[in-house]
Amino acid sequence: MRTTSIADDYLWFCEQVKRKTGLDLQQYKRPQMERRLRSMADRVGAHNLEEYWAVLERDAQQFAYFIDRITINVSELFRNPEKFEELRQVILPQLRRLSSSLKVWSAGCSYGAEPYSLAILLEEMRPLSYQILATDVDESILSKAKEGFFAPEDMRNVSPEWKQKYFIQQGNRYQVKPELKRNIIFRKHNLLADPFETGFHLIVCRNVVIYFTEEAKDRLYVRFFQSLVPGGVLFVGSTERIFNYREIGYEMPLSFFYRKPAMELRRVA
Ligand SMILES: C[S@@+](CC[C@H](N)C(=O)[O-])C[C@H]1O[C@@H](n2cnc3c(N)ncnc32)[C@H](O)[C@@H]1O
Secondary structure (H helix, E strand, O other): OOOOOOOOHHHHHHHHHHHHHOOOHHHOOHHHHHHHHHHHHHHOOOOOHHHHHHHHHHOHHHHHHHHHHHHOOOOOOOOOHHHHHHHHHHHHHHHHHHOOEEEEEEEOOOOOHHHHHHHHHHHOOOOOEEEEEEEEOOHHHHHHHHHOEEOHHHHOOOOHHHHHHHEEEEOOEEEEOHHHHOOEEEEEOOOOOOOOOOOEEEEEEOOOHHHOOHHHHHHHHHHHHHHEEEEEEEEEOOOOOOOOHHHHOOEEEEOOEEEOOOOOOOOOO
16 A cells, blocks of 8 residues: 555655765666665555655664665765865875875775776876775675676766776676776675785775674774775775774874875885
8 A cells, every 4th residue: 555645755755865865766767766665665564655764764773774775786986076086186196105006995896886986097197006906795796896887877977088988888888998907806805704905005995884883883994994004095985984083093184085194105206
């Protein structure tokens, strides 16, 4: 039964979600998203999306489950483009002063939009050399990442120039050119269980930890700190903040960028 006083409870629901989380469900195909939402509503005995929203408003656990179900694997190239612009203009030039060969980790890389975005920025900094480790706990999404296919919705923040330079258009899909894959290693890795490599100049972990407990997040940010070289930077998602960053030892040069202090900033010749 779907009786509600609201003319289109799907659109109304999307508006509530956007208001509360900033997540715009209307950018997803309605039939699939609506089916998912209505089946989640059924699961808790809600008769329509208005009732389901009332459940989510009063039950934090249900809300966390809902977010988990709808955002898992969601990504796009240059997600939050203004932050990628700061990465390009401010952070990467600083990291380049640390080394002429950058080691980067995209942790929770989903279907590859993030590591390929990083690869584009680093290709643009040639003759700098770089290696990107791209990891995710989900093996099936990693296979997709290795293929490097993207839908037009993933590409909205990619400039026409970079589209042309780094992608091959096939029908309405875009595939990354081989030169973008050359320096990326995709590997299965669980951030909550597996050992971490060290020696990273940049760690990008965005929109992954939102469902982790506070304790798990705290441990993770300490472990990232240990994996960075002095002067190295951790780049987090635009809804994520490390409140105790000073306690861990980070500096915050810009919001959502946390730096392990450099003992000595050496300029490479
Ligand atoms: C919402 S996507 C974020 C993708 C990308 N970082 C971005 O910001 O666009 C979250 C990804 O984190 C991965 N993930 C969830 N738990 C993880 C864990 N414990 N270890 C590694 N990856 C995890 C999921 O499989 C999913 O692909």
